[in-house]
Amino acid sequence: MKFRKPDITIFCLGTLLHLPFVISAQLPVRVDGENIKKIITTIASDEYQGRETGTRGCEMAEEYFANEFKKLKLVPVGDNGTYFYQYTIPNEEFDVKPSLVIDDRSFYYGYNEDFSVAYKSDRGEAGAEIVFAGYGIFNPEKNHNDFDSIDIKNKIVLMKRGAPKNDIAGWRPSCIDSVKAEYCYKHGATGVLFFEPASRTNQQILIPGYNNHLAYVSVIPGFPVFSVDERVARYILSNSGKSYYRLIYTIDSQISSFNTGRKCSMSAKANSKPSINTRNVMAMITGSDKKLKDEYIIIGGHIDHIGVDDAGNIRNGADDNASGPAVALGIAQAMVKNKFKPKRSIVFIGWTGEEMGLLGSKAWCEKPTIDLKKIVLYFNLDMVGLGNGSLNMPGTEFAPEVYEFIKKNTDTTSLQKITWSKGGLGGSDHNYFLTHGVPAFAGMTAGSHPDYHQPADDPEKIKPEILQLTGDFIYYCSEKIANAKENFITAQRFDENKFRLVNYSILRPVYSKNFHAELENKNFKLGLVDFSDVASSSDPEENFINLLGAFNNATAEKKPTDNYTLVMTPYEAMMNRMALLAVFNPEAIHGEELKFKVLARFGYRLARIDNNSAILRDTAALRKFVRLSSETGVGLILDNLNESSLEQVLSFATDPCLVLSKDASLISDSLLSRIKEKEHLLVFQPRPENSIESDLKKFSLLMDKVGRDHIAITPEDLSDTNYIFFKGFMKLFIVMYPDQDFQYKILTGNFYNVAAKSLQVN
Numbered sequence: 001m002k003f004r005k006p007d008i009t010i011f012c013l014g015t016l017l018h019l020p021f022v023i024s025a026q027l028p029v030r031v032d033g034e035n036i037k038k039i040i041t042t043i044a045s046d047e048y049q050g051r052e053t054g055t056r057g058c059e060m061a062e063e064y065f066a067n068e069f070k071k072l073k074l075v076p077v078g079d080n081g082t083y084f085y086q087y088t089i090p091n092e093e094f095d096v097k098p099s100l101v102i103d104d105r106s107f108y109y110g111y112n113e114d115f116s117v118a119y120k121s122d123r124g125e126a127g128a129e130i131v132f133a134g135y136g137i138f139n140p141e142k143n144h145n146d147f148d149s150i151d152i153k154n155k156i157v158l159m160k161r162g163a164p165k166n167d168i169a170g171w172r173p174s175c176i177d178s179v180k181a182e183y184c185y186k187h188g189a190t191g192v193l194f195f196e197p198a199s200r201t202n203q204q205i206l207i208p209g210y211n212n213h214l215a216y217v218s219v220i221p222g223f224p225v226f227s228v229d230e231r232v233a234r235y236i237l238s239n240s241g242k243s244y245y246r247l248i249y250t251i252d253s254q255i256s257s258f259n260t261g262r263k264c265s266m267s268a269k270a271n272s273k274p275s276i277n278t279r280n281v282m283a284m285i286t287g288s289d290k291k292l293k294d295e296y297i298i299i300g301g302h303i304d305h306i307g308v309d310d311a312g313n314i315r316n317g318a319d320d321n322a323s324g325p326a327v328a329l330g331i332a333q334a335m336v337k338n339k340f341k342p343k344r345s346i347v348f349i350g351w352t353g354e355e356m357g358l359l360g361s362k363a364w365c366e367k368p369t370i371d372l373k374k375i376v377l378y379f380n381l382d383m384v385g386l387g388n389g390s391l392n393m394p395g396t397e398f399a400p401e402v403y404e405f406i407k408k409n410t411d412t413t414s415l416q417k418i419t420w421s422k423g424g425l426g427g428s429d430h431n432y433f434l435t436h437g438v439p440a441f442a443g444m445t446a447g448s449h450p451d452y453h454q455p456a457d458d459p460e461k462i463k464p465e466i467l468q469l470t471g472d473f474i475y476y477c478s479e480k481i482a483n484a485k486e487n488f489i490t491a492q493r494f495d496e497n498k499f500r501l502v503n504y505s506i507l508r509p510v511y512s513k514n515f516h517a518e519l520e521n522k523n524f525k526l527g528l529v530d531f532s533d534v535a536s537s538s539d540p541e542e543n544f545i546n547l548l549g550a551f552n553n554a555t556a557e558k559k560p561t562d563n564y565t566l567v568m569t570p571y572e573a574m575m576n577r578m579a580l581l582a583v584f585n586p587e588a589i590h591g592e593e594l595k596f597k598v599l600a601r602f603g604y605r606l607a608r609i610d611n612n613s614a615i616l617r618d619t620a621a622l623r624k625f626v627r628l629s630s631e632t633g634v635g636l637i638l639d640n641l642n643e644s645s646l647e648q649v650l651s652f653a654t655d656p657c658l659v660l661s662k663d664a665s666l667i668s669d670s671l672l673s674r675i676k677e678k679e680h681l682l683v684f685q686p687r688p689e690n691s692i693e694s695d696l697k698k699f700s701l702l703m704d705k706v707g708r709d710h711i712a713i714t715p716e717d718l719s720d721t722n723y724i725f726f727k728g729f730m731k732l733f734i735v736m737y738p739d740q741d742f743q744y745k746i747l748t749g750n751f752y753n754v755a756a757k758s759l760q761v762n
Contacts, residue, residue, distance in 0.1 A: 027414045030338070030475040033468030036323075036330040040385065040467075041459040043303070043326070044318035051317060052307025053089065053352045053359070054276035061303045065281040065350045068329055072336045074283035077347060077369050085280040087363035089353050091271040098268040100226060102130070107232055110310040114229050118177070118194065121225035123270040126191035130236055130260045131155045134251045135163060138183050139174040141654050150257045153188030156264045158228075158236055161196045164252045170631050173655060173757035185220045191266050192225045195233035197248055224268050236262050280360045281350040282369070285335060287482070289343035295374050295489065297342075297478050299332075300349030301325045301381040302360070302429055306453060313455040318462050320452055323385030325350040327471045334475060342482035344376065351429050354382075361429035365436050372433075376481060376488045377402050378440040380430035383452075384470040385462040387445030391470055394423030395430070398497050399439030401488050402481060409480050417469060419446060424501065424525075434501050435740050437494030445470060495731065502730055502743060510580070510718055512550065516557075518718045519564055519578075525748055527564065527580045528606060528637070529554070535588035543588040544595045551582055551603050568603045581605045581759075583637060587613055591625050600632035605759050606658075609649065610639040616648065626652040635758040647671060655758040656680045658751075662687055662716060664702050676706045681754045685716045688725040692732055699733075708742070712750050 042048075043064055049057035066083040069076075078085040100107040100115050107114035134146040136159030146159075162168065163175035173179050181192050234244045239261045250256060281303070287293030301324020305317025316322075332348045347370070353359030365372065377399055384391070396403040407415065423442060425431050430440035445466055451457035481488070510518060510527045512534060519527070534550040535543035555566050564578040572579065583606040589595040607629055615621050626649070629636055636657040638649055643666065646659065650671070659675060660683045661667060667675075667682075675682050684702060686695040703711050713733070715726040737743060 026411075027469075027472040027476055029468075029472060031327070031330045031334045031468060031471030033330075033464035033466075033471065035333070036326050036467040036471060037385075037459065037462050037464045039326040039329055040318050040322040040462055044305075044316040044322040044457075044459045046314050046316065048316070050307035050315045051303060051305045051322075053278050053304045053354075053356055054091070055307060057307070058278070058304050058352055062279050062281050062350070062352065065303065065325065065329065066283075069281070069283035069332070069348070072283075072332055074332065074336075074348070075286050077282045077284045078280070079369070083281055083283055085282055085360075085364055085369065086277060087280070087353075087360065088275040088277055089356060089359045091273050091276050093271060094269065096269060098226075099266070100228070100232075101265040102232070102236060102262050105235070107228075112311075114232050115193075115226050117268050118225040118227050121268070122221055122223055123268050124191070124222040124224035125265075125267040125269065126156055126224055127265040128154055128156045128190050128263070130158050130193070130262045130264045131257070132158045132237065132240070132260050133184075133257045134255055135160050135175065136180040136184070137163065137171060137174045139171060142171070144174075144255070146255055146257050147183075147187070148255070148257070150259065152184060155189055156191040156193060156266065157184045157189045158193045158195065158233065158260065160233075160248070160251065161194050172630065172633070176757060179757075181220060181223070181225050185223050191223065191264075193228050193232075193236075193264075193266075194225070195228045195230055197230050224266050226266055226268075236260050236264075278352050278360070280352055280364055282347065283332070284345055284347045285332070285340070285342060287343050287345040288341045292343040293345050294371075295344045295376050296347050296370055297344060297376050297481055298347045298349060298378040299328045299381070299474060299478060300347075300351060300378070300429065301328055301384075302351040302354030304352045304355050304360075306355050309455070315453065315455050316458050317453075318457050318459040319385040319449055320383045320457060321354070321381075322459070323383060323462060323467065324381035327381050327384055327467055327474070330467070330471050331475045331478070334471070340479065342479070344482040346478055346482060354429055358427075358429055358431055362432045365432040365438075372436050372438050373494055374489070375433070375438045378430060378433045378438060379443060379474050379478070380428055380433075380440055381443045381470065381474070382428040383449050384443060384445045385466060386447065386449050387463070387466050388447030389466070389469065390417050390419055390446040391473060392419045392421070392444050392446050393441050394421040394426070395439065395441035396420050397422035397424070397500055398434060399441065401486070402439060405481065405484060405486060405488070406477055410476070414473070414476075418473065434497065437497040437501075439493075439497065443470065443474065498734055499727060499731055502734060502747060512554075525578065526751065527578070528583050529566070529580045530583040530585075530608060531604075532583070532585035532588065532608065535585065537588075540588065540590040540592060540595065544592075544599070547584055547588065547599060547604070548602060554580075554582075566603070568605060583608050585613075586625055587615055591615060591621055591628075593624075593628060596625075596628050596634075597632055600634050604634065606635045606637050608637040608639050609641065609645075611642055611645060616641075616645045619648075622649065623652050626654075630655050630758075633759055635755065642666070643668060643671065647674075650674055650678065650680065653678070653680070656754040657758070658683055658754065660714075661685060664698060669705065672702070672705045676710050679710060679754070679757075681750055682706050682711045684711060684713050686713070686726060686729045687716060688721050692725070692729050695729060696732060696736060708745060709750060709753070711746065713746055 043061045048060055049055060051058045051061050069083050076083045098109045098117050109115055131150045131152055137144055137146050159180055163171035168175060177194060184192050237244050237260060240258060247256060302321050303325050306315050308314050328348050351360040425434060426442055428442055430442040433440040510529050512529055512531045515529055531547055531550045534546045537543050564580050567579045567581060582604045584599060584604045586596060586607045615625055638646060638657050638659045640660055640662050657680045659680050662685045664684060682702060684699050715722045
């Protein structure tokens with residue numbers, strides 16, 4: 001192609017004609033990315049010692065932000081006219097490092113040392129003889145008792161983690177750390193030492209990330225549980241006259257328990273100061289409109305990080321999360337410099353306690369210094385210093401009016417850099433705004449954050465252009481929202497948001513007939529998808545192929561717009577906002593063992609029995625089926641069984657089951673006692689045929705009988721009638737039981753605790 005020399009006049013005219021469009025297609029430059037990086041360089045320097053909440057380094061960061069707010073002449077919105085909001089947190093540190101002394105030999109505590117305190121072990125002390133209990137398994141169904149030949153009362157018990165031949169599925173739940181520790185405690189032991197040979201990787205997983213720890217629900221008061229290095233176990237056993245390596249090999253095939261001849265003193269004392277005083281930092285640009293100034297836009301992020309590790313490495317937390325509050329401060333500086341006079345008030349917050357469990361935002365949301373119902377929106381900024389040039393903004397589900405307003409008033413080019421999503425609970429300070437019904441966006445830059453919680457998360461790696469993108473976008477949105485004529489706050493908004501959030505935590509059966517459509521516009525945290533209708537043939541081979549195909553198709557046909565994810569483990573379900581676990585009817589494959597195992601491996605995590613199941617009329621087949629489910633880590637759904645059938649299945653079950661109940665009044669008190677004793681989960685299903693008040697009363701009575709650890713709530717199905725009724729039920733449930741930890745326990749937590757024991761995968 002031949003090019004002619006351009007006409008300069010035409011070229012310049014074209015440029016001028018297009019210049020306004022070019023400018024309008026970009027976010028206005030408001031903040032100074034380089035200056036924001038300087039803020040990060042200060043507070044993420046070694047001088048601040050990683051800013052762990054309660055330490056001098058974090059106090060320095062708090063004072064830094066308060067001083068900067070004061071320089072800008074922002075209005076204090078903390079306590080008593082100050083920039084600080086005071087609150088207290090539990091002191092999890094030790095006054096004196098935990099100690100472990102065996103005979104006269106002391107061992108070292110901490111990073112890559114001899115021992116550590118198990119996660120969720122309580123504080124406590126013990127001094128006693130050490131007995132070795134092999135794997136520490138008590139399993140009557142397998143005729144195995146590692147404690148049969150020893151007396152563990154007033155003793156400290158040394159146990160190897162896991163199960164014989166690493167058959168975790170076959171020995172569950174008796175091989176789980178929490179179950180072992182609880183057995184020892186109930187039988188009079190004073191403490192537990194777990195060890196694991198260094199030569200093999202740990203396969204005993206409650207939930208990945210909690211490896212080698214006690215379960216969240218299994219804190220035993222005053223009972224110390226330590227994890228010891230293999231060399232400590234070798235030292236303990238060296239006095240027994242037995243070869244350590246031979247012993248570790250033989251306990252896979254035979255019980256070997258004995259008194260080691262060693263005496264042990266273990267101590268993890270409670271802190272003499274049970275709480276720490278700490279502070280959030282808060283300031284405001286007051287709105288200029290007489291009416292709208294009492295409405296608020298909040299921009300914030302957590303100041304704190306995780307301090308210094310046991311090896312002395314300072315974890316500076318430049319990206320996580322010096323970047324978030326630094327951007328918030330940069331926006332405040334730019335607004336003051338630009339003499340911006342918003343109609344609505346804009347609040348800037350630096351939280352502390354985030355890394356300890358969102359404690360600062362939790363404390364403030366429970367006792368706020370401004371009216372939560374007057375908050376238009378909270379922008380949470382966490383890890384916004386690195387990335388690929390795009391900003392993730394979950395939260396549209398809880399702020400639909402604001403989301404539509406931003407889309408309408410922002411050019412397409414700028415919006416291409418923003419990835420919106422529905423949002424929900426996550427690991428940052430937007431959580432407690434959502435749980436109180438306040439809309440929140442959880443801003444985090446897309447792309448890699450490679451040094452998360454590592455000593456290498458240093459200021460020099462932060463990208464000013466990423467800070468610029470985040471700061472300019474949040475400034476722009478805040479500016480537009482603050483001066484908008486639209487009404488963003490409705491009377492129903494906060495109650496609706498509370499229901500939306502609770503709705504993310506609901507365990508519910510979803511049947512495979514057009515389940516894609518049934519899930520549309522319905523939020524949930526966890527769904528159970530029953531594929532039984534694809535396996536209605538009398539031929540088990542055909543049903544087997546159809547079940548595999550249905551699972552594969554459900555995965556392959558998932559559209560990018562679908563928010564749900566088909567998962568295989570409880571951990572994946574916990575980590576995905578809208579997760580599905582696959583359910584099948586074992587009768588479809590005539591209970592054939594190989595097919596059952598293949599389906600389990602392929603991804604079917606739950607098997608359902610109802611009153612029409614022929615397996616209930618064949619005791620041998622039922623016993624085999626229950627055994628298979630336990631060995632393969634497939635949980636059992638007992639779908640509204642009659643009294644006799646439910647009693648029969650529960651008599652065989654060794655792992656916790658999901659007991660679905662439309663009418664729990666049909667379950668006798670004796671069976672309810674068994675459900676509680678064997679730690680099954682009673683899943684209560686409110687029904688439109690009843691009144692909401694009567695169903696709530698039934699729930700309350702059932703909870704009194706089985707205990708709050710063994711009951712959950714779910715709708716019977718996702719039909720419009722049931723869904724509308726369930727929505728009304730949940731709104732009243734929230735009012736009757738306002739404690740959010742309790743809501744989580746009933747709607748999600750109890751299921752995960754059952755899943756930790758029943759749905760494990762090798």
